[in-house]
Amino acid sequence: MDVKKSLFDNLQTFFGFDNFKGDQESIITNVLEKKNTFVIMPTGGGKSICYQLPALMNEGTAIVISPLIALMKNQVDQLRAFGGSDSIAHFLNSSLNKTEIAQVKSDLLSGQTKLLYVAPESLSKQDNIDFLRLIKISFVAVDEAHCISEWGHDFRPEYRKIRQVISGLGDDIPIIALTATATPKVQQDIIKNLQMSDATLFKSSFNRPNLFYEIRPKRDVLKEIIRYIKYNTGKSGIIYCLSRKKVEEVAESLNLNGIKALPYHAGLEPKVRADTQDKFLMEDVEVIVATIAFGMGIDKPDVRFVIHHDIPKSMEGYYQETGRAGRDGGEGVCIAFYAQKDVDKLAKFMKDKPVSEREIGTQILKEVIDYAESGVCRRKQILHYFGENFNETGCNCMCDNCKKPKKLFEAEESLQVLLKLIQKIGEKFDDTHIINVLMGLETAQTIAYEHSKLPEFGLGVVEGENYWKSLVRQAVLNNFLSKDIDNYGLLSLTNNGRGFVENPYSLKFILNEPIESAADDDEDDVKHGTGTLDIQLLQLLKDLRKKIAKQKNVPPFVVFQDPSLEEMCTHYPIAMDELKQISGVGNGKALKFGAPFLELIKKYVEDNDIERPIDLIIKTQANKSQLKVSIIQNIDRKIGLEDIARAKGITYDDILKEIEAIVNSGTKLNLNYFVDEVIDEDRQDEVFDYFQSAENDSIDEALRELGETDYSREEIQLMRIKFMSELGN
Template structure:
């Protein structure tokens, strides 16, 4: 057997394994099972790709998204790896050719959609082939408590039954303790060694703000910080996706819509453009993103509140996979909370499932309303600890002012109670502020003790109070009464004077922000950087592949910093394996040579 480190260096061009990778790889090389939790961009794919190349036979990768298999296979073929995929996008003749290659031992890695893998015909073919390992990617899809549940994954326990001697590895970037246990149970991985890397992505800056004018907030963010960057904007509905994409196009951005209601060919085209072109903004529902391998996504923006911290972590994790600075930006409001809770109440899940979903939404709201370090709270949710505040989230960079909201909260709760728990936020604010109108007189609410007691606060401040009471579990919305607020048991202590409440002091953000990231390190020559990017773009366009499959931005930065002058020095750059050294070295060395000549002329 070739050693794993040799494969890593000669095929993938990396000098050493990252933390945990080496132990995971050795576990699989030794023929044992593994469960791997590693953050997006942490190098999960190498955990099964390297042992698949070390062990005899073909590595089988179960991947949930057909559209992404081709991209992953293209990247492997660029490295000289014999890779292919089998899914419903192939015609019968092409699929037969791939199956024959598997049977003849001519493949190193084969990507298969789960629904195809569990077919008897496919299982019979695998039984006759020489299999190195099974890799179950995005393993959280097996959990009915998770955010990306896929029923086909529930059948994957058959791998252990049908292929007991073949090692299996299940991988995910997002799983709390409950989801981890379900993965182990459903995939029959009780004997697997668990490898849990830290969940921290220190290069991502987390920022969460209240909705004021969401489109203008997004526009200011893009103009100030990401005018020419690739990014993803997530929206809750298909209609909002299309409206936002069109609006961004009108504002001069290269924005594309993506949701499950679009024709498959159009979705595929938009995804291909996002992966292959520079500075494309994908506006999408959560139908887009799982397994996205584009390293230079510089921001992920949410125009609506994600319903769980798992979903938020998974979606924001698509930013900055190359390790360079990136932004996770979110705006939310009370209406987001009410809409998500309505969707949950109207779902067909069991009462237990609905309760679990409500708890997860409450945790997401808690992350939004927190006044301390967001990264510490986010990591704590996944059982990971950060001893000190991160210094790279909005609450660290701009500490949140708070105020004693105890008395205001009691007024708000009293107004809910005295109006019969039958009215929404707008009417309750009118009662508290003493607004005299037909609706107030219709219900005799001008006679209530709470009428006009809250004149000291304006509409914006009262909305903040109600939003934080809902987020804190003191109030909930009765969706059968069009969002009427109802008291929860938690409010008893507050109403009885047994506890106090500190609330966020919501302050309108400034219209502009300072640039928060340096696009390039100071030592990088911008002229050479652009010349290398143009060389990469031209080579990628000729081959019909995304530029990052040739080299990541980090490798181009290494070229700028180290200025290799010969093929041996070029081969020592991070991310340059033997295959890419021989295939592209001369092209990039020529660009460097020309730049140096012009600099000294």
């Protein structure tokens, strides 16, 4: 029978496709001819069919080595649906009980199973090796093959043992290795470790033209994420966080804000993880918040956005995770939040690792920082990292840097200085050292190599460090320099670079403006909007506050303080839940005074046809601050404030600030036991009477009125807390 016709018939029969994508047909033919095959294909390129189809067509069983139980289950379910029988595909891993294992082995021995998925750990167990020797193996597929390399983003030592096990299963078993991300260094590692130097290499372009790449400074990150999802209601997305704790927090916050989200990380029970994955695939949830444990092999074609809450550890990880967006060729938005604080955290994690691992990790992280901070086309940078040259005009404004082009500068002279310096000192230093020389920094290395005596030392001070960093980056991207990542990131001139030194010419580089990198705000307290203050509404709210204060016979500031009113004028809360999120309001005050304010704001919004920035009112998790809870409990037990402060390791001033914040947001505290000890009754009455008629709650004004010689600041502050607690809450 004609092999080509057979291929297309089987593609139609098993998978319902009429045509192959890209190199699929050539790859499958190569596997059917029992040749070793190495496939490098981006996520969404259709890697799975490259081993599934030949396995279904071949005599015997194909062993598929896969790193994740979730991935195995997902693919086995699909194959059983395509093949119409449960015995056609199985997995063998730690999630199966003895009865299930017996069924798998029975189906394998009877020849019914065409694909067996195993984890590398299960594969290396002696009893499994002994059993697999009893069956006919058509070939071995090593999926996620980058796990073999310690230069890969997901190195797994068990992958290093695969070649040894395959050799023990029989002679001349062909191998197909597949990965969605492999730098030239990782490719060499895979070929060497699997001993497949004779393999036919099929490498697809890493360009995903439908993906939009964007880096944002990390400020109010939770608010930004919720704002984005609210404006993209109904679209599926994945949010990646580096820690399990952050995954749980973000998922809970999304749910509080009406977004169906579930957390996913390795700390959850396998059944919970499998259920979560199913719910995402079945669209019972819109968003998965996950560590990198989620997504390998997930076959959901319509993920519309991938957000990195934290900057990823490597470019490979970033590329693979963003690659889960838009696998159907449709919209795919990839947003990553960047802060120096996250980089410092990742660098700190590496401190305890062995020296060689730390050096590799540092170089890999440096590539991520360069990518995030650069003003150059994101797509060009990603593809260059994977050894692919790309002209940025082909980006079609599908990244933030191309969409909003940066200023250009004439780079000829500076590039000459840079390249000549690198040549002069022997092409055996990294960018940090080169820039230290140009910036005139006397480090241990610049002194030891006597580079502080060079005429170039300090030559680049005027332009500044950011300028030279950007110049080095663009010199590498435009192939004037090559960076040896697996050798400490040493810089050397390419033929192109040497040619430029000999015959320089005018060229323009992008003037890089550093990304505004802010510390990650305490997301439990993200409440402040960025809207413009509505002066007209503010006056109406102040008039209402005055009216209510008269009715209740309290000063206006007891009802709501000015900052709270101002925030209402940027957020326009019209529901009780929204009002509770305004700073200084809280549950108690909202219930006691809120209703007329909500009524006024609602009418004002309708009358003036105001489009409310609903995304700016972020519902936060109930305040879980252990300190606040502990302070309230200790006050209930009538513990002295100095004693509470001492026990918590904070100052007395700090404890007063904490108590004031608790009271101002509407919680009633009985501090009489403490106030009565430090201020006598007559003086208490005098301060109480003062605040009863005061225009505002300023401590400075109270001291001026009552006399600084008679009262201390601390006494006035304590009385203000007592006053606000008794009258306002």
